Amino acid sequence: MALKTLSAKAAAALDKELMSTGAFSIDQLMELAGLSVSQAVYRVHPPARGPRVLVACGPGNNGGDGLVAARHLRHYGYLPxxxxxxxxxxELYQRLAKQLEDLEVPFVDDFGSAIKSTDHIVDAIFGRLQHRGSPNSADWVTGFSFSGEVREPFPSVIKALEETKVPVTSVDAPSSWNIEEGPPKSGLGSSFMPEYLISLTAPKPLVEHFNGRHFIGGRFVTPSIAKKYDFEMPAYQGLDQIVETGPTGQKL
Amino acid sequence: MALKTLSAKAAAALDKELMSTGAFSIDQLMELAGLSVSQAVYRVHPPARGPRVLVACGPGNNGGDGLVAARHLRHYGYLPxxxxxxxxxxELYQRLAKQLEDLEVPFVDDFGSAIKSTDHIVDAIFGRLQHRGSPNSADWVTGFSFSGEVREPFPSVIKALEETKVPVTSVDAPSSWNIEEGPPKSGLGSSFMPEYLISLTAPKPLVEHFNGRHFIGGRFVTPSIAKKYDFEMPAYQGLDQIVETGPTGQKL
Structure with a gap:
């Protein structure tokens, strides 16, 4: 079966289209993206298996998805x-953080210590395309530059994710991976293989390098968008906001 | 068990609080409210029972919830x-309508004819409190004035809802009902009793007059808000965005 993945460039164009002619606001899309992430976590790691979830959020949209997911997880009974x-x-991310504070969800500063007392990790550091805020360089499109240049504390966090035995769900891309090419060939992040990955809207080329359980989320794509960008409409079932697929999007 | 309903005044204050100190945007809240409505429809009338759903939308927030619900219903496989x-x-409602147009969901002008070729009806005409737009009069708080003064085409629509044999799910309040006092004592709407009602955030006093199946939706209320406004946190299960309760909010 032919791969139906969405290049970084196409994914950026799709998101731009959703928010222009598609008439979605970033608030809406992020709410639905984060809801999808929370449902994937629930599917792979129901709260009875251990309610503690550490959600690592980067400065951009990927982090925003993580903040929304954490709120829903709290409502499901997790302890994020x-x-x-x-x-x-x-302003949006500040509001999303406030919504968590109002649920008494703790924010911690020490990742190394937090990772030792959690049952599951959500990696929402880098991955989703950046549309707002800075930096808006070509490098930033993948959320992680081709040159691998990322400032502390993120290298330490990626190293900890690489080494931990706690299962990780990555949002849209395992942090450190390149959207097109997958994991770095060597060095930091080159051996990072999260157990779970949720691709938002459609899988990106990096999924060819992923060998865990894969989900697609973001049940707002229209058939006409899917046709235009040449990918399959994910076969969502019932009320689900996610669908589990093979890593390249095929039905399981 | 003591009734734990939210007066019209308290409900207005709660919504205002969510959007000020609670840091929610109207886009977010409406997305989650509409998602709840879509899940209630799915619960009482799964698409296999008949995919056609007529969604009647009023000019205010209740209508916005209906537009969001219709989009989710389309994604679930309904034909709204x-x-x-x-x-x-x-601007928000215009965007919500555009999102439906992009899914090729038809907008119709003739309610009397549409009601004859549907399997289910969502009543999102009046009910939810108005926060934006006009009119913003005291009457408008209930979406339907105490004097019963509502302009065409809405009286005809309410009459059709009252007379139809097709099951109706009302959003937050059966249209024509007063938030505090329930159905009008006589005249238009006085015999309107929808089969299903979904109360957003918490039941309002009108539920004492309702004798169908009742749901609560809007899984974004914090325990501190519920405590402040003196209602029970709805006992949502799993990933559900709705919970079925007795009409006064008690567990079934």
Whole structure:
């Protein structure tokens, strides 16, 4: 079966289209994306298996998805903890953080210590495309530059994710991976293989390098968008906001 | 068991609080409210029982919830049709309508004819409190004035809802009902009793007059908000965005 993945460039164009002619607001899309992430976590790691979830949030949209997911997880009965070292000044992300504070969800500063007392980890550091805020360089499109240049504390966090035995669900891309090419060939992140990955809207080429359980989320794509960008409409069932697929999107 | 309902005044204050100190945007809240409505419809009328759903939308927030619900219903495989005779100029509602148009969901002008070819009806005409747009009079708080003064085409629509044999799910309040006092004592709407009602955030006093199946939706209320406004946190299960309760909110 032919691969139906969405290149970084196409994914950026699709998101731009959703928010322009598609008439979605970023609030809406992020709410639905984060809801999808929370449902994937529930599917692979129901709260009875251990309610503690450490949600690591980066400064961009991927981090925003993580903040939304954490709120829903709290409502499902999980006990999330947020690691959010570079808080965005973006008004939306500030509001999403406030919504968590109002649920008494703790924010922690020490990732190394937090990772030792959690049952599951959500990696929402890098991955989703950046549309707002800075930096808006070509490098930033993948959320992680081709040159591998990422400032502390993120290298330490990626190293900890690489080494932990706690299962990890990555949002849209395992942090450190390149959207097109997958994991770095060597060095930091080259051996990072999360147990679970949820691709938002459609799988990206990196999924060819992923060998865990794979989900697609973001049940807002229209058939006409899927046709235009040449990918299959995910076969969502019932009320589900996610669907489990083979890593390249095929039905299981 | 003591009734734990939310007066019209308290409900208005709660919604205002969610969007101020609670840091929610109207986009977020409406997305989650509409998602709840879509899940209630799925619960009482799964698509296999008949995919056609007529969604009647009023000019305010209740109508916005209906537009969001219709989009989710389309994604679940329903064939919604929208009746939206007084389109709001509000930018959010215009975007919600555009999102439906992009899914090729038809908008119809003739309610009397549409009601004859549907399997289920969502009544999202009046009910939810108004926060934006006009009119913002005291009467408008209930979406339907105490004096019963509502302009065409809405009286005809309410009459058709009252007379139809097709099951109806009302959003937050059966249209024509008063939030505090329930159905009008006589005249238009006095015999309107929808089969299903979904109360958003918490039941309002009108539920004492309702004798169908009742749901609560809007899984974003924090325990501190519930405590402050003196109602029980609904006992949502799993990933559900709705919970079925007795009409006064008690567990079934």
């Amino acid at each position: 903890t947020i690691y959010y070292p570079k808080r965005s000044k973006n | 049709t929208i009746y939206y005779p007084k389109r709001s100029k509000n």
